[in-house]
Amino acid sequence: MHDVKRRYVIPGDKIAEGNFRPLMNVVKAGNALIATRIGIAETGRDGVKVIPLSGVYIPRVNDLVIGKIVDHSSLSWEVDINSCFSAHLPAQDVFGRDFSPARDDMGRHFATGDMITARIMAFDRTRDPTLTVQDRDLGRIARGETLKISATRVPRLIGKRGSMIQTIEQATQTRVLIGQNGIVVVTGRTPEGIKLAVRAINMVEEEAHTANLTQRIKVLLNVPDTPSQQEASSAPIGGAPRIESASEGVEERLEVEGEK
Amino acid sequence: MTQTRNLIDSDGKRTDGRGIDELREVKISVGTVKNADGSAFIEFGKNKILAAVYGPREVHPKHMAQSDRCVLRCRYHMSPFSTDTRKNPAPSRREVEISKVMREALEPAVMLEDYPRAAIDVFVEVLQSDGGSRCAGITAAAVALADAGINMRDLVAACAAGKVDEKIVLDINDTEDKEGGADMPVAYMPRLEQVTLLQLDGNLSPDQFGECIDKAVGGCKMVYEIQKQALMQKYFGSETELQEEPQ
Numbered sequence: 001m002h003d004v005k006r007r008y009v010i011p012g013d014k015i016a017e018g019n020f021r022p023l024m025n026v027v028k029a030g031n032a033l034i035a036t037r038i039g040i041a042e043t044g045r046d047g048v049k050v051i052p053l054s055g056v057y058i059p060r061v062n063d064l065v066i067g068k069i070v071d072h073s074s075l076s077w078e079v080d081i082n083s084c085f086s087a088h089l090p091a092q093d094v095f096g097r098d099f100s101p102a103r104d105d106m107g108r109h110f111a112t113g114d115m116i117t118a119r120i121m122a123f124d125r126t127r128d129p130t131l132t133v134q135d136r137d138l139g140r141i142a143r144g145e146t147l148k149i150s151a152t153r154v155p156r157l158i159g160k161r162g163s164m165i166q167t168i169e170q171a172t173q174t175r176v177l178i179g180q181n182g183i184v185v186v187t188g189r190t191p192e193g194i195k196l197a198v199r200a201i202n203m204v205e206e207e208a209h210t211a212n213l214t215q216r217i218k219v220l221l222n223v224p225d226t227p228s229q230q231e232a233s234s235a236p237i238g239g240a241p242r243i244e245s246a247s248e249g250v251e252e253r254l255e256v257e258g259e260k
Numbered sequence: 261m262t263q264t265r266n267l268i269d270s271d272g273k274r275t276d277g278r279g280i281d282e283l284r285e286v287k288i289s290v291g292t293v294k295n296a297d298g299s300a301f302i303e304f305g306k307n308k309i310l311a312a313v314y315g316p317r318e319v320h321p322k323h324m325a326q327s328d329r330c331v332l333r334c335r336y337h338m339s340p341f342s343t344d345t346r347k348n349p350a351p352s353r354r355e356v357e358i359s360k361v362m363r364e365a366l367e368p369a370v371m372l373e374d375y376p377r378a379a380i381d382v383f384v385e386v387l388q389s390d391g392g393s394r395c396a397g398i399t400a401a402a403v404a405l406a407d408a409g410i411n412m413r414d415l416v417a418a419c420a421a422g423k424v425d426e427k428i429v430l431d432i433n434d435t436e437d438k439e440g441g442a443d444m445p446v447a448y449m450p451r452l453e454q455v456t457l458l459q460l461d462g463n464l465s466p467d468q469f470g471e472c473i474d475k476a477v478g479g480c481k482m483v484y485e486i487q488k489q490a491l492m493q494k495y496f497g498s499e500t501e502l503q504e505e506p507q
Contacts (some may be wrong), residue, residue, distance in 0.1 A: 008492065008495070008496045010406060010415070010488060010491045010492065011369075011406050011411075011412035011413070011414060011415055012412065012413065012414035012415050012450070012451040012452075013451075014451070025411065027371075027413065029413075029452075031457060034413070034414075034451070036371060036411040036413065037405070037406075037409055037410075038406055038409065038413055038491060038495055052299075052409050053409075053495050054407060054408065054409035054495075055297075055300065055408065055409020055410070056297055056315070056316060056317075056408075058316075058375075084315065084316040084317045084318055084375065084377075084378040085318070085377070085378070086318070110371065125328075125376045125377075126327065126376075152409065161446075199362070209495065209496070210497075217329075
């Protein structure tokens with residue numbers, strides 16, 4: 001990572017010139033690589049990308065999302081995944097291949113209004129996303145406080161190697177489920193703990209790109225600073241945003257969830 | 261468009277005290293409408309305009325959806341209190357036209373093919389109007405689109421130029437618009453060096469036309485710098501260079 005160059009960009013800014021590969025939120029115009037979003041441009045050996053700082057959630061295959069069942073037909077549930085596309089969860093995914101609309105009662109599994117965690121199984125430009133709940137820890141969420149944050153803030157909420165979310169969970173005695181679509185569900189033993197966790201999450205969202213955020217979250221949560229934690233948190237210097245790749249962050253998070 | 265009084269005095273100053281190449285004061289603030297996905301508020305001289313962007317979101321009615329690209333919808337509206345005498349809030353012929361030209365001015369910059377079957381709604385609300393509200397509206401809408409995190413090839417900056425007392429002047433105000441010789445609003449993508457809007461109300465000779473368009477493009481470049489500054493300020497504060505974390 002030593003040879004990665006970072007800088008702030010807005011749409012239309014020239015990031016680099018030469019034989020680089022345009023990766024994420026970058027277009028090639030002649031020999032120049034141009035940013036298409038506001039964010040942090042990274043020029044590395046594999047190519048050039050812009051980590052966006054704003055925007056709505058656009059689904060990607062294999063994303064872990066939290067959604068709400070809004071309707072169902074005889075063959076699938078319609079799920080609101082906080083995106084411009086509403087997702088479908090096929091009944092066959094839940095009942096198996098021998099699902100029969102006449103025999104099986106879909107209401108037995110999910111009702112309108114239920115919150116679920118699911119993975120995006122398929123999505124392309126021509127069809128709405130298809131979900132699956134056939135994996136560990138996926139399915140209906142029994143209870144919890146739901147809140148919505150910007151999908152671009154999810155990696156910051158998770159933090160480096162899950163540091164930020166672990167800090168919040170441990171300090172507030174809660175469990176925080178984060179979907180890559182920006183939906184967060186907080187469960188806990190006490191309402192005070194949940195309230196404090198929600199405050200901390202909202203603070204992360206509002207101040208995601210500011211300096212010393214981890215420090216301020218610790219102050220809010222009354223977490224004492226230990227030398228080892230200081231190293232792990234490595235707060236950004238001088239307002240430099242620290243955003244990890246979304247997929248990396250969430251993979252880490254899933255592992256953490258799996259261990260519980 | 262008949263001129264009845266001198267709009268430029270003997271010192272070369274215009275009715276509001278500006279020189280012929282001077283822009284009115286422009287201020288842009290980003291993220292002013294919390295409910296919107298992206299928003300901006302612009303003060304362009306006496307113009308006060310709010311732009312809010314929603315989307316990409318589901319298209320309603322669904323038959324409007326395009327399978328290969330996103331639908332960009334713009335609505336330019338003047339509040340009843342934005343003018344001296346009350347303006348009927350129903351969309352007028354002028355507002356319908358400006359909504360259309362605004363959409364056409366923004367479309368080349370937005371990467372619509374990245375969001376098939378979705379819609380992006382741009383609302384431009386004029387709270388106080390002076391001359392050149394369509395240019396100010398386009399400028400604010402481009403900033404709001406960038407704030408909404410929509411993929412764009414470039415920002416769109418807009419500025420008008422015109423003819424007053426047989427002189428080509430930059431950024432004409434309301435009085436100059438009504439009493440001057442010509443008004444030419446231009447929207448421009450500065451990096452791509454492409455004009456996305458060019459209208460002309462009045463008469464210009466071919467030489468004057470060339471001079472007018474050059475002046476308007478120059479004004480767009482000045483407006484672009486203000487747009488850039490406003491976006492940088494919102495997202496990165498006073499910092500312009502990213503400082504690397506210690507490894």
